[in-house]
Amino acid sequence: MTITEIQNEIIDEFGMFDDWEERYQYMIDLGKTLPLINEQYKTQDYIIKGCQSKVWVHAEMNDDKVKFTADSDAIITKGIIAILIRVFSNQHPKDIIEANTDFIDKIGLKEHLSPTRANGLVSMIKQLKMYAIAYQTQLN
Numbered sequence: 452m453t454i455t456e457i458q459n460e461i462i463d464e465f466g467m468f469d470d471w472e473e474r475y476q477y478m479i480d481l482g483k484t485l486p487l488i489n490e491q492y493k494t495q496d497y498i499i500k501g502c503q504s505k506v507w508v509h510a511e512m513n514d515d516k517v518k519f520t521a522d523s524d525a526i527i528t529k530g531i532i533a534i535l536i537r538v539f540s541n542q543h544p545k546d547i548i549e550a551n552t553d554f555i556d557k558i559g560l561k562e563h564l565s566p567t568r569a570n571g572l573v574s575m576i577k578q579l580k581m582y583a584i585a586y587q588t589q590l591n
Contacts, residue, residue: 454546457538458554465558478530485533488520501574503567504528510582516541517586539579547583552576
């Protein structure tokens, strides 16, 4: 699936819920499905700066596609990174770099997060794109 197709799928899924309590619960459930980072990467080198909670992300390149794993010490944050990884993992670096993240606004995520969590969300996206830039540079 393309990044846009995955984003549209997420928009549809969030649209099934009537209120934000249900959406938060769905995010928590998504966090439980997160491809977990290997313990060896749960170090300062892999922590995302700018997040209130601890979020670790590791990326590796397989067949010209970036594969992400992650973890967080907070359940909502774990759900947020799970959504982002679902969108960006197993995609070509160029597609990740060029990807639009409007789907976040369409599901209403940013407006329902505290300011510190919203900043963390931006930091997570930035970090995933930085990994993609690094891998794209290797491909060029």
